[in-house]
Amino acid sequence: MNWYAIRTIYRFEMARARRTLLQSIVSPVLSTSLYFVVFGGAIGSRITQIDGVSYGAFIVPGLIMLMLLTQSVSNASFAIFFPKFSGTIYELLSAPVSHFEIVLGYVGAAATKSIILGLLILGTASLFVPLTIAHPVWMALFLGLTAVTFSLLGFIIGIWADNFEKLQLVPLLVITPLTFLGGTFYAIDMLPPLWQTVTLANPVVYLVSGFRWSFFGSADVSVAASLAMILLFLTVCLGIVAWIFRTGYRIRP
Amino acid sequence: MxxxxxxxxxxxxxxxxxxxxxxxxxxxxxxxxxxxxxxxxxxxxxxxxxxxxxxxxxxxxxxxxxxxxxxxxxxxxxxxxxxxxxxxxxxxxxxxxxxxxxxxxxxxxxxxxxxxxxxxxxxxxxxxxxxxxxxxxxxxxxxxxxxxxxxxxxxxxxxxxxxxxxxxxxxxxxxxxxxxxxxxxxxxxxxxxxxxxxxxxxxxxxxxxxxxxxxxxxxxxxxxxxxxxxxxxxxxxxxxxxRQLGRKELTLQLAAPLAALPDALAGRGLTLDDEGRQLVYTYDAQQDATGIPELLRAVDAAGLEVTDLQTRQSSLEDIFVGLVKERP
Known part of the structure; x- marks a missing residue:
């Protein structure tokens, strides 16, 4: 293993986050806090409890997931898209690093950043609403697995995208709608019966449900289903990344 | 590593x-x-x-x-x-x-x-x-x-x-x-x-x-x-x-410009340059007989006065252009 290279890529990416602190940390934390104020504080006080949890607290896991998904994807996609766009990727391709090491560096850094963000949002949320975490180990597991999986997805998008529009396309048109419709702001049984079934086709439902279970002990779908779904995602993303490197798709003609 | x-x-x-x-x-x-x-x-x-x-x-x-x-x-x-x-x-x-x-x-x-x-x-x-x-x-x-x-x-x-x-x-x-x-x-x-x-x-x-x-x-x-x-x-x-591909060029500076190449010098591959003030002779430096002594004698015999002379080795660019041109 070329540990120096992994460390170099990882540090470079973390330094980029520090340089752009406002954009990478402050802005997502602020925007999520606005959700707490509006939905948790202002509107949430008029909504009855869900499964014995106040609405303000109920939306916290979903909001963390929302931020985790979008930030993982945007961090990792930009990290690999930009060198491709500016041409500096030549150095990465000519270096004695394996594909696995490249992914470890970039995806590791992107996942680290979104986990830090997730924890910051959790900390911020606890200032607004009373929170308990029923299963902290599971919470950490879901947090970590989701961050890694969606950073991998971001990496794939960054390789696939050949312009800035495509880079924004998947996060805006796929991830955000799926997250909003994935039970971030409601429990599935609040939907009409038909939509309760349709929504089960939305993968984000399983992520939010599992994560929420680790906080409050109640879930829309079984925890096993949530875990299976995220592991399935992870496997699919790993498969695609392996294929990208094997074929040189869009990076090594 | x-x-x-x-x-x-x-x-x-x-x-x-x-x-x-x-x-x-x-x-x-x-x-x-x-x-x-x-x-x-x-x-x-x-x-x-x-x-x-x-x-x-x-x-x-x-x-x-x-x-x-x-x-x-x-x-x-x-x-x-x-x-x-x-x-x-x-x-x-x-x-x-x-x-x-x-x-x-x-x-x-x-x-x-x-x-x-x-x-x-x-x-x-x-x-x-x-x-x-x-x-x-x-x-x-x-x-x-x-x-x-x-x-x-x-x-x-x-x-x-x-x-x-x-x-x-x-x-x-x-x-x-x-x-x-x-x-x-x-x-x-x-x-x-x-x-x-x-x-x-x-x-x-x-x-x-x-x-x-x-x-x-x-x-x-x-x-x-x-x-x-x-x-x-x-x-x-x-x-x-x-050395191998290099052609050399001999330039003779004439005291008086020529309107045309004298008949006595025709057929030697000479060209007139600089409005008749220069005689340019291209030759292969690798050849045993470059033709230079004969040329100088012929110039002398034709009554041309030479004030200066110089030789120039063709540059890599000349060689290169020649090489690439030869290919289809």
């Missing part, structure tokens, strides 16, 4: 090109056809000797950059094999790439990074432990030391080019590829760059540069390869190439 900084320090004896040594790069039947169907390289065979400066010459689109890109790992070969310093570039890519540094043609850089950070980044990426003393040496050699804390976005084009060279040297490569190193660089900086390359060669680094500036190849290279249409059409020592 277990490489230590000293492990890749070239030995002084490697500085002189030695034909009997195993070549540092061996290319066998290298093919490249892009997905579009475009055949960029056609069964290239080439050997680069340890410690030499090799210039790869060719018009735009000849395949120079594709060839370099394959050796450096940026492009996958379609067929054939490349061995770099004893390592197969595909099977044993780690060891092969660790010995190679690449200075790309395009001026690409991480705009918001400082010179020091970007050069240190390159060293780490190539699996070397941090060595501030080495980075300092490289930056000083390239006259970048004063700029070490500057962000790349603030540097001029010439300085950025130096940064790219510094990045390529950060991991102490034994082979350095320079893809069009002086494209768009002013004359003064070009001379500086040549000096840098010569110093590198003296320290034992093998240098392969591509260029379409003939002047560059003529000035620096030990050997020259000409690539055209994806094929290596010639590889020769520069001196031998110029």
């Amino acid at each position: 277990t490489d230590t900084p000293t492990a890749t320090q070239p030995t002084p004896s490697a500085a002189s090109p030695a034909a009997h040594e195993a070549p540092i790069i061996q290319i066998d039947k290298l093919d490249k056809t892009y997905a579009s169907g475009y055949q960029a390289l056609k069964s290239i065979d080439l050997e680069i000797q340890r410690g030499e400066i090799f210039a790869l010459l060719g018009p735009n689109g000849a395949g120079k950059t594709t060839l370099i890109s394959i050796i450096c790992g940026l492009v996958n070969p379609t067929g054939g094999r490349v061995i770099a310093d004893g390592h197969d570039i595909v099977r044993d890519y780690r060891a092969a790439r660790a010995t190679i540094g690449l200075v790309p043609q395009e001026l690409t850089s991480e705009a918001f990074e400082t010179v020091w950070n970007t050069v240190s980044f390159s060293r780490g990426l190539f699996g070397k432990s941090p060595d501030p003393a080495h980075i300092e040496r490289v930056l000083k050699d390239l006259a970048l030391w004063d700029k070490r804390n500057n962000k790349l976005i603030t540097l001029s084009g010439g300085m950025k080019r130096r940064v790219l060279i510094a990045k390529a040297l950060a991991h102490e490569p034994r082979i350095l590829f320079l893809d069009e190193p002086t494209a768009g660089v002013d004359v003064e900086l070009r001379r500086d760059m040549w000096n840098v390359v010569r110093r590198l060669r003296e320290s034992g680094v093998t240098i392969i540069l591509t260029t379409h500036y003939i002047e560059e190849a003529e000035e620096m290279a030990d050997r020259i390869g000409v690539i055209s249409n994806g094929e290596i059409i010639l590889v020769r020592e520069k001196q031998a190439l110029m």
Whole structure:
């Protein structure tokens, strides 16, 4: 293993986050806090409890997931898209690093950043609403697995995208709608019966449900289903990344 | 990686090109056809000797950059094999790439990074432990030391080019590829760059540069390869190439201009130039009989007064244009 290279890529990416602190940390934390104020504080006080949890607290896991998904994807996609766009990727391709090491560096850094963000949002949320975490180990597991999986997805998008529009396309048109419709702001049984079934086709439902279970002990779908779904995602993303490197798709003609 | 900084320090004896040594790069039947169907390289065979400066010459689109890109790992070969310093570039890519540094043609850089950070980044990426003393040496050699804390976005084009060279040297490569190193660089900086390359060669680094500036190849290279249409059409020592293919030109300056060539001098391949003030005679310097004594006697007999004479060896450019033109 070329540990120096992994460390170099990882540090470079973390330094980029520090340089752009406002954009990478402050802005997502602020925007999520606005959700707490509006939905948790202002509107949430008029909504009855869900499964014995106040609405303000109920939306916290979903909001963390929302931020985790979008930030993982945007961090990792930009990290690999930009060198491709500016041409500096030549150095990465000519270096004695394996594909696995490249992914470890970039995806590791992107996942680290979104986990830090997730924890910051959790900390911020606890200032607004009373929170308990029923299963902290599971919470950490879901947090970590989701961050890694969606950073991998971001990496794939960054390789696939050949312009800035495509880079924004998947996060805006796929991830955000799926997250909003994935039970971030409601429990599935609040939907009409038909939509309760349709929504089960939305993968984000399983992520939010599992994560929420680790906080409050109640879930829309079984925890096993949530875990299976995220592991399935992870496997699919790993498969695609392996294929990208094997074929040189869009990076090594 | 277990490489230590000293492990890749070239030995002084490697500085002189030695034909009997195993070549540092061996290319066998290298093919490249892009997905579009475009055949960029056609069964290239080439050997680069340890410690030499090799210039790869060719018009735009000849395949120079594709060839370099394959050796450096940026492009996958379609067929054939490349061995770099004893390592197969595909099977044993780690060891092969660790010995190679690449200075790309395009001026690409991480705009918001400082010179020091970007050069240190390159060293780490190539699996070397941090060595501030080495980075300092490289930056000083390239006259970048004063700029070490500057962000790349603030540097001029010439300085950025130096940064790219510094990045390529950060991991102490034994082979350095320079893809069009002086494209768009002013004359003064070009001379500086040549000096840098010569110093590198003296320290034992093998240098392969591509260029379409003939002047560059003529000035620096030990050997020259000409690539055209994806094929290596010639590889020769520069001196031998110029001697072998070089035509010489003899110019006689006349005291009085001539309106036309006198009949007595016709049929000798002479041309009139400079509005009749110069007689130009082209000949092959390799031939035993150059025809010069006969020519001078004939000029004398024709009653022409010669005030001065000079000879000129044709440049590599003349040779090159001739070579590429000959090909379909």
